Amino acid sequence: MSDNAPPKRPRRWMLYAPLGLAAAAGAGFYAMLQGLQDGSYDPRGVPSVLLGKPAPEFSLPALESVALPALAAEDLRGPLPGPVLVNFWASWCAPCIIEHPQLMRLSREGVAVYGINYKDRIPEAGAFLQRHGNPYRRLGRDEPGRTAIDWGVYGVPETYLLDRQGMIRWRWAGPITADTLENELRPLLRRYA
């Protein structure tokens, strides 16, 4: 029997199968890591259901410590003079500080930036804008966080871009960095200008 082993040839591929599987898994993981790095793949990202839809119905009071008009859904109904950004933020949110210079720059360039202050205290929110500057044309105060739920917000900062018809075209969860501004937001602002 031993000198007379059965033909092995047809089974040879079985030897390489695990190797092939490992190589395929490796390639998959590599692609995932690449995607994580350049931002095209985000395993924690939640797609917004509002894309292509108008802003949900809401009406928020103004922030008492800041002299800015309040914000309601009517302010976001088309036709609008240009694309609008709606930014959810809070003074207790550290990434909001990272994002703030970009919002300030957009505001100086004339982009309409509307703010929704999420679960914040009035004096702290006012102090934040005093220290870092105010990029907002309108500012609503969402202390209970209900409007944020209606928008599908799951953390601050979160930013939505509306086109001139008032349709939501883009949602960014997390801070708008200088990189995000140049590579993601600017092309969209040009497209919907």
Added chain:
Amino acid sequence: MTRWIFLCLLLALPAWGAVGDPNERLADPAKEALARDIGRELRCLVCQNQSIEDSDAQLARDLRRLVRERVAAGEDQTAVIRFVHERYGDFVLLRPPVTAATMLLWATPVLALGGGIAVIMFRRRRAMAEAAALSPDEAKRLAELDRGAA
């Protein structure tokens, strides 16, 4: 005996921890049970592998409160889940609906089981086929044995 009492208390602990704040609970036990059933179907978007019933994140607390408000107002499970689904999409459902996009997700267990069965059957058939066929040498030796026996 004391040891048994301790064990029972220890096992009962998770039940007490179900909802962090007793003030959140609905007075009506039937409605509270319904609210919990709904909450267990909804993913906490902040700590993504927990349901909103299990999570202590601020957003989970808000969603728990929202679910209880709607249950208290008399809405049934489908209506409450639809309300949250309309805002957060499929991702918020711990049991996503069967659609073209989630087909593979749902089919994975069946595919894995079917694949396993196919591999086992393939291998068994091969083993049987190999056992059945004699190599020329084996045939010769068998013939010799036969001759010796005769």
